[in-house]
Amino acid sequence: MEPSEKINIGLLGYGTVGSNVYSLLEEQAAEIKKATGASISINKILVRDPSLPRAGAPPELFTGNFEDILNDAAISIVVELIGGTEPAFDFVTAALEHGKAVVTANKQLLSRQGFYLFRLAQDKKTQISFEASVAGAIPVIKVLRESMVAAGLKSIYGIVNGTTNFILTEMSRTGARYHDALARAQEWGYAEADPSEDINGKDAAAKMAILASIAFHTNVGLDDVACTGIENVSRLDIAYARDLGLAVKLLGVARLYQDRINVRVYPALLKQDHPLASVSGAYNAVFLKGAAIDEIMLSGPGAGGMETASAVVSDIVSVVARRESPGFLEYPVAYRGLEFFPDEEVVSTFYLRLEVEDEPGVLAAIASAFGKHGVSIQSVIQKGRGARAELVMVFHPVKEARFAAAIEEAGRLEVIKSTPRPIRVEGNHGGGE
Ligand code: NAP
Ligand code: HSE
DSSP: OOOOEEEEEEEEOOSHHHHHHHHHHHHTHHHHHHHHSEEEEEEEEEOSOTTSOOSSSOGGGEESOHHHHHTOTTEEEEEEOSOSSTTHHHHHHHHHHTTOEEEEOOHHHHHHHHHHHHHHHHHTTOOEEOGGGSSTTOOHHHIIIIIOTTSOEEEEEEEOOHHHHHHHHHHHHTOOOHHHHHHHHHHTTOSOSSTHHHHTSHHHHHHHHHHHHHHHTSOOOGGGSEEOOSTTOOHHHHHHHHHTTEEEEEEEEEEEETTEEEEEEEEEEEETTSGGGGOOTTEEEEEEEETTTEEEEEEEEOSOHHHHHHHHHHHHHHHHHTSSOOGGGGSOSOOSOOEEOOGGGOEEEEEEEEEEEOOTTHHHHHHHHHHHTTOOEEEEEEEEETTEEEEEEEEOOEEHHHHHHHHHHHHTOTTBOSOOOOEEEOOTTSTTO
């Protein structure tokens, strides 16, 4: 029997994901060796404070100095799991420049510097893999890059943040308070080091930028994705939505409008029988729609240490399997250079909850403000609350620019006592159709 090849890894970060990558590689060593013909092991681990006691890996593997990994010629793969853009960008750049392959789960980094790093990997004839950067354990990057080449993709949308989906599910099912649900998401390792990235939609926007870039072969960065988070979704909205047979979800939507692209993240109301409405907890789900495939839905755990570690290990295995020929990475990723379709021109349906004076003529004044901009009301329910009332309204589909003008006008009416905060309502096919 031939001795198996030995592949040495330098691991950057030993937190929620990094520590699970270590244990998964240990536990699955025999399986991985059978699949790849190689013995894969972690040789060095970078952390901030290597003197701290840590479960799992032996203390001698830890270092506080990245140069120990960079200058170790035996290490051929660097796995970056520290998160954030700095110093991750410098570490990943240096690793690629030294010809090492990189595996990363860092959507913040890729949505800002991805195309520079992809090109650098190409120039250096090495690989950068990033399955775990989007949708946790779901192999959506691999499916997009390898299985959808001839699918004629037109849209890609879904739930791509586990923390907010967990919070919305808890608030809806158990009436949990927002802060309690967030604390539980942090405790279970779903949230980012700075959880405001989850809550304000930036984490989902970064993932949608990566997905859109890969799906449509164009360069979409974080700044190209308009995002609204769940900060302003209240327990009342969730309860009223449930009365209307709707569920609240934070959606990421990327769509081609002929040869222009629009990518956004926003909270949306979905009919209870929509497949995304039943995606609960920290699960994610992504719909791919295309001329040749109709519709494919991929779903599974979108966050969590071990779940994400499984995607990281799958990337390590792919990098090892492709070490002689990087295959897809020999070709430029963004060869189309599409223009963007403006948000204001997208046609959407909106839900709106307004706190108003409970007096005659109020509804007429509000309807008139919307009517002036060609925005028509589909349904309205009034909920009495003492001297005040709440109007829960759903509108007919309208260009977003017109709806924004109508909201501005209505917001100036004295009878309205709350800041109007509309939520989009998605149709049966999702993504604003
Ligand atoms: P984490 O628990 O905060 O762990 C971060 C690790 O990186 C820690 O070990 C930390 O060292 C180390 N680190 C941070 N800054 C460093 C620096 N400047 N120099 C050296 N080491 C440094 O993070 P995580 O949840 O594992 O997330 C890691 C990455 O995976 C992020 O990009 C995240 O977005 C992504 N991700 C996470 C999940 C999830 O469910 N958690 C899912 C998908 C993707 P110390 O231990 O010394 O503090
Ligand atoms: N914080 C992220 C989420 C981790 O909740 O989805 C997975 O990328």
